[in-house]
Amino acid sequence: MVKGLLCVALLLFTATVFAEAWPTKDWSQGPQLSGPAVKALEDYAFAPRNEVTREGIRTDALLVIGDGQIIYERYAAPVTASTPHLTWSISKSLMATVLGVAYGEERFKLSDPVARFYPPMKQHPDITLADLLHWASGLDWQEDYEYAPLKSSVVAMLYTRGRADMAEFAANTESFSAPGQVFRYSSGDSNLVSAALKGMLGPKGYVDYPWAALFTPLGIRSATWESDANETFVASSYAYLSARDLARVGLLMARDGRWGERQLLPKAWVDFNRQPFEHYQAGQDEAVPGGHWWLNRGARGAARAWPDAPADTFAALGHWGQALYVLPDEGLVIVRYADDRDGSYRHNELLKRVLAAVARQVQP
Structure with a gap:
């Protein structure tokens, strides 16, 4: 009897340890990124802002979700965790995600x-x-x-x-x-x-x-x-969401369209979003187009757009530096809102620094 109770307790403990984290009313907090790699990330993303010339990298929000929990979050005033930010062309990927629900309804x-x-x-x-x-x-x-x-x-x-x-x-x-x-x-x-x-x-x-x-x-x-x-x-441009809310869309996509116990998007739809357009030619854009998402996978001789990020990375991108990055194998979702004006921001550089900070965090 005692042995049986121990087995049940072990199973319950195992299920708890390995249970997926999902945001309910709000996100839970995971182990926070810290150390020199985080400073290097912040030195890049949150450099001093020149409000006169508006030059340089001008991050409004940076949110990192690891395995369904917040592991890093910072904002530049007046943006806060509850501010609906203009997403610009991230709206395109949002419309593709909404359309995926209609696809699952066989419309x-x-x-x-x-x-x-x-x-x-x-x-x-x-x-x-x-x-x-x-x-x-x-x-x-x-x-x-x-x-x-x-x-x-x-x-x-x-x-x-x-x-x-x-x-x-x-x-x-x-x-x-x-x-x-x-x-x-x-x-x-x-x-x-x-x-x-x-x-x-x-x-x-x-x-x-x-x-x-x-x-x-x-x-x-x-x-x-x-x-x-x-x-x-206006699917091209005019959706507004807070960084925390946009990250929910990223988590949905990272987990192949599943939200908790519900398959909200057909997995076939997510696969389509992440499949490179077959007629894309190298050099036509920074990243490879999928189904209204941008991919880090090479196509027709194209090198990876973001060489320091995993090949399965994909993203929704918008004007003036808006970005929702999804790194499924790493369990990461990254939201960056910004007011960049001069083209100096580099997606690969931010991804490289986030990954370095995460790697330091998980070292034994």
């Missing part, structure tokens, strides 16, 4: 023509949802901001003649190649994804869908997502 197939759900795309009948998610629609989109604003498709869409109905503006873009053949990064493609989702759900089902499908199940409370005048979410 569409990746091979479906976009025009099936969004009639203005009938002028481009061969473009599929997979093409949009690979930023390979073949639409002649110019994704320039500061360097060529007068020729910029994205500036026109967000701020001038396209701002009332951004998806329709993108749909009216002429083609430069057949769909699915050429990668060209496009905020227009992302807003077409948003319009397609609206067509699948209808306006009433769509307006609350990101919350019902994703944010509420993950316990996200800070999310705001702006829409255009046509009440379509």
Whole structure:
């Protein structure tokens, strides 16, 4: 009898020790990173800010989740742990994650023509949802901001003649190649994804869908997502979340779409997000595009974008230094919010320093 009780106690102890940590109302705190490697990380990420020239690396938030717990967290005023921060193009990966829930509900197939759900795309009948998610629609989109604003498709869409109905503006873009053949990064493609989702759900089902499908199940409370005048979410740019809430999306992706006991995203969807676009050519962008996420895996001769990070690292990235990094094999999720303006920040350098700090922490 005593032996049997000891076995039960051992099993319960083992289950407790190896139980996965998940955030409930808030994140639990794990062993905090410390030591010289953390100072080296902070010297890079939180260098003194020049508020006059706005030059240099200007981190607003840095949050590191290790095995489902907070192991490092720092903010630069006025940003705090509860501040919903503009994510810029991280919004694209968020929309892909919301779309993954609809995929699990069998509302569409990746091979479906976009025009099936969004009639203005009938002028481009061969473009599929997979093409949009690979930023390979073949639409002649110019994704320039500061360097060529007068020729910029994205500036026109967000701020001038396209701002009332951004998806329709993108749909009216002429083609430069057949769909699915050429990668060209496009905020227009992302807003077409948003319009397609609206067509699948209808306006009433769509307006609350990101919350019902994703944010509420993950316990996200800070999310705001702006829409255009046509009440379509601006999937390219305008989602706001706190760093802690964005990290929940990263943990979901790190664990193959599972949240606790629930498979919120089909694993096949996460696999698609993490599969390199087959027609990507080395040098077209810093990282390799997957399904609306950025990958550290080489493709067609491309070297790893972030050589000091594991090959399975993937990320959601946004303008002015926004980043959500997911390192599944390391059990790490990293959120960085920023106000970078001069291009001096390097993803690889931050990842290298975080990994060095974590390695020091786990040394016996």
